[in-house]
Amino acid sequence: MRRGISIAAAVTVVALTASACGGSDDDSSSKPKDPKDVSGTITYWDTSDAATEAPTYKALVKQFEAKYPKIKVNFQSVPFTDVEQKFKSAAKSGKGAPDVVRTDVGLMAEYASLGYIAPLDGTPALKDTSDFAATPLNTAKYNGKTYGVPSVTDTLGLLYNKKLLKQAGIANPPATWDEFIADAKTIKAKTGAYGTYVNPDSYFLLPLLYSNGADMADPSAKKITISDAAAVKALTTAKQINDQASMKVDFANAYQNMQAAFKNGKVAMLIQGPWSVADTLSGSAFKSDQANLGYAPVPAGAGGKAQAPTGGHNLAVYQGSGNLDASYLFTQFMTSTESQVAIAKGTGTLPTRQSAYTSEVTSDPKVAGFKSILDKTARPRVALPQVGSLFTPLQQNYVKILQGDESVKNGLDATAKEFQKLLPGYSIG
Amino acid sequence: MTTAASTGTTNKTARGDGPSPRPARVSALRRSWDKYWYAWAMVAPVAVVITVLVLYPLGYGFYQSLTNANESNVATTIGAFHRPATYDFVGLDNYWHVLSGADGDFYPRLVWTVVWTVSCVVLQVGLGMALAVLLNREMRLRGFYRAMLILPWAVPSFIGVFAWRLMLNSQYGVFNEIITAFGLPAQNWLGTPLAQKVAVIMVNVWIGIPFNMVALLGGLQSIPKELYEAAEMDGASPWQRFVNVTLPGLKPVSNTVILLGCIWTFNMFNVIYLLLGNNTTGDTDILVTFAFHKAFNGISDYAGAATYGIIILALLLAFSTFYRRNTLKSEQA
Numbered sequence: 211m212r213r214g215i216s217i218a219a220a221v222t223v224v225a226l227t228a229s230a231c232g233g234s235d236d237d238s239s240s241k242p243k244d245p246k247d248v249s250g251t252i253t254y255w256d257t258s259d260a261a262t263e264a265p266t267y268k269a270l271v272k273q274f275e276a277k278y279p280k281i282k283v284n285f286q287s288v289p290f291t292d293v294e295q296k297f298k299s300a301a302k303s304g305k306g307a308p309d310v311v312r313t314d315v316g317l318m319a320e321y322a323s324l325g326y327i328a329p330l331d332g333t334p335a336l337k338d339t340s341d342f343a344a345t346p347l348n349t350a351k352y353n354g355k356t357y358g359v360p361s362v363t364d365t366l367g368l369l370y371n372k373k374l375l376k377q378a379g380i381a382n383p384p385a386t387w388d389e390f391i392a393d394a395k396t397i398k399a400k401t402g403a404y405g406t407y408v409n410p411d412s413y414f415l416l417p418l419l420y421s422n423g424a425d426m427a428d429p430s431a432k433k434i435t436i437s438d439a440a441a442v443k444a445l446t447t448a449k450q451i452n453d454q455a456s457m458k459v460d461f462a463n464a465y466q467n468m469q470a471a472f473k474n475g476k477v478a479m480l481i482q483g484p485w486s487v488a489d490t491l492s493g494s495a496f497k498s499d500q501a502n503l504g505y506a507p508v509p510a511g512a513g514g515k516a517q518a519p520t521g522g523h524n525l526a527v528y529q530g531s532g533n534l535d536a537s538y539l540f541t542q543f544m545t546s547t548e549s550q551v552a553i554a555k556g557t558g559t560l561p562t563r564q565s566a567y568t569s570e571v572t573s574d575p576k577v578a579g580f581k582s583i584l585d586k587t588a589r590p591r592v593a594l595p596q597v598g599s600l601f602t603p604l605q606q607n608y609v610k611i612l613q614g615d616e617s618v619k620n621g622l623d624a625t626a627k628e629f630q631k632l633l634p635g636y637s638i639g
Numbered sequence: 640m641t642t643a644a645s646t647g648t649t650n651k652t653a654r655g656d657g658p659s660p661r662p663a664r665v666s667a668l669r670r671s672w673d674k675y676w677y678a679w680a681m682v683a684p685v686a687v688v689i690t691v692l693v694l695y696p697l698g699y700g701f702y703q704s705l706t707n708a709n710e711s712n713v714a715t716t717i718g719a720f721h722r723p724a725t726y727d728f729v730g731l732d733n734y735w736h737v738l739s740g741a742d743g744d745f746y747p748r749l750v751w752t753v754v755w756t757v758s759c760v761v762l763q764v765g766l767g768m769a770l771a772v773l774l775n776r777e778m779r780l781r782g783f784y785r786a787m788l789i790l791p792w793a794v795p796s797f798i799g800v801f802a803w804r805l806m807l808n809s810q811y812g813v814f815n816e817i818i819t820a821f822g823l824p825a826q827n828w829l830g831t832p833l834a835q836k837v838a839v840i841m842v843n844v845w846i847g848i849p850f851n852m853v854a855l856l857g858g859l860q861s862i863p864k865e866l867y868e869a870a871e872m873d874g875a876s877p878w879q880r881f882v883n884v885t886l887p888g889l890k891p892v893s894n895t896v897i898l899l900g901c902i903w904t905f906n907m908f909n910v911i912y913l914l915l916g917n918n919t920t921g922d923t924d925i926l927v928t929f930a931f932h933k934a935f936n937g938i939s940d941y942a943g944a945a946t947y948g949i950i951i952l953a954l955l956l957a958f959s960t961f962y963r964r965n966t967l968k969s970e971q972a
Contacts, residue, residue, distance in 0.1 A: 217966045295935055298710075301717065320938060324710055324719035337787045460809040461918045464831040530717040595711065599937025606921035613831055615920065632937075 235515030266556030421511030505579030767851025858892030
């Protein structure tokens with residue numbers, strides 16, 4: 211590991227010296243060009259699901275190449291889970307880095323603060339910005355500049371199996387976490403199916419934190435808030451859900467098991483995002499009856515608020531791209547209204563442009579289901595460059611709390627201490 | 640290193656007693672160059688490669704461990720983006736922070752790393768030896784058994800580990816299918832840190848047995864048959880023969896196998912990382928996986944990861960030196 215880093219560092223130095231010389235030459239010659247004159251080859255890293263979603267994106271790339279015949283796009287599928295490490299090491303060394311990369315909104319602050327992605331204000335990449343919904347556009351901003359163009363957006367909602375709820379005599383999906391636990395018990399008693407399956411990934415904890423008025427940190431007051439009373443309340447509820455409402459969590463295989471259990475009717479309710487719906491509908495509980503899948507906002511917490519994190523993907527342009535002009539044009543094309551309509555129709559994910567919610571798009575139950583949830587409960591996350599690092603200690607202590615090794619208060623205090631190491635200058639409070 | 644040290648001593652004894660004056664040493668060097676220049680020339684490419692691939696990165700890693708460098712303060716120039724280096728030299732601060740226990744991570748990780756290494760090596764060598772002894776006698780289908788037992792070695796370790804992860808799945812795994820078929824309650828095999836620790840040790844032992852078995856089988860076959868015959872003549876029981884003939888005869892092989900096993904297991908990354916996934920408490924991380932998280936989660940902490948790297952290296956170096964010295968002593972005795 212250590213060796214790997216140092217070699218990477220050595221390569222970086224060499225590569226950067228070389229690319230720095232090249233870069234300055236480019237700068238002097240680059241003038242605003244007519245889009246039709248832009249030529250060259252660019253590489254695009256796509257992180258959409260390679261089997262179900264990528265064909266839609268590939269088709270769009272073909273259309274782009276038809277529109278700009280002088281530009282060739284090298285389409286590469288990179289798994290979503292690997293892209294952060296891959297992009298960061300490529301970006302550092304300059305070797306093999308893409309020109310345009312599809313980036314999870316949670317990574318924007320980190321990439322931007324490290325200088326890996328280019329500010330796009332005033333470039334052709336950003337077009338008709340007023341058309342973008344405010345929350346997704348905010349995810350692309352860091353320190354007042356825009357570093358990405360929103361492509362798709364998502365949030366977490368409550369997906370439920372209508373038949374199982376009906377069988378248990380529950381008319382409406384639960385509106386609060388307390389109802390959620392009570393309903394889960396009823397479902398277990400009346401149908402034999404489990405109420406839910408807790409996903410021990412800390413991202414899926416955010417709706418509970420938010421709806422109880424808690425958060426990881428408060429950047430404006432420079433405070434770490436993960437151990438305050440609201441967070442303790444949220445985690446206490448999380449532990450209750452795990453103990454009383456959930457199928458037994460298999461920590462090493464949690465995501466796969468929870469999907470398998472839900473789509474085959476062994477679990478009645480799930481906190482999930484729109485990306486999972488296509489997979490869910492392929493399961494035995496929904497395959498022949500797609501209308502059996504219900505969509506609702508996440509339950510509300512102590513303060514009566516229901517809130518969930520805004521996720522989704524932005525297109526970002528690599529700062530060291532050898533062909534910025536073509537990259538801007540490509541980003542513009544892929545985030546245009548027509549492209550977003552095509553993506554929504556092809557994959558069932560939610561567009562970020564208001565104009566892309568055409569009647570054709572909203573008639574898709576997947577889009578319609580999550581669109582109303584998005585309007586009601588989605589909120590931005592804290593945009594700190596360290597957010598990626600913060601999730602690790604939160605994750606570890608969350609698992610400890612769920613497994614019963616640590617009390618809620620102690621687990622959160624330990625998390626806050628770890629946060630303080632990562633956020634210099636912040637106080638716990 | 641041992642060779643360098645031993646040639647050093649032989650030279651000294653060959654040169655006779657008393658300190659030799661400097662000019663003599665220079666002329667000795669020249670004589671050696673005149674006589675062996677081709678040997679030096681042969682060694683040069685290897686020396687260059689080792690310098691570039693091992694010594695330079697090692698030196699650079701050591702340097703980084705003396706700074707507070709991380710991904711956000713090293714010098715970066717990407718396209719139009721320039722950031723000068725703003726990290727500082729902090730001397731031995733990182734080491735003090737880790738070794739004094741102030742970071743709260745090092746000693747718990749070290750204890751588990753040692754427990755993990757010792758249990759894995761004891762089980763691997765013990766079971767490997769048992770199987771080697773079993774397979775060293777005449778029996779039907781011996782070749783077939785040997786081939787089957789070597790199989791875990793032939794499977795790429797990450798595939799083996801993923802297969803175990805599937806089998807240990809508490810809801811859809813084959814182990815729970817089997818035990819529930821016998822009417823026993825399903826187990827959450829990877830549900831608590833203790834269960835996870837047992838599971839990673841089990842999987843690592845499974846991966847490590849073939850190597851130990853093959854190496855020890857080779858050792859067994861090199862023990863002269865006459866020794867066993869003589870022992871039998873003297874009326875030694877099978878157990879006495881094993882303890883007094885087999886074990887001493889295996890020593891040269893088993894010493895090396897144990898040393899290698901310790902070093903490999905101490906730094907065994909993929910079993911723990913791949914079997915348990917991301918939803919862990921962190922208690923199951925050994926020093927290497929912990930250093931990996933420092934280097935690759937979120938904004939990379941180069942200095943912290945390099946410090947752990949150097950400490951791991953120092954621990955292993957100290958252990959191997961100590962171990963080699965002890966086993967050499969006992970082999971000579």
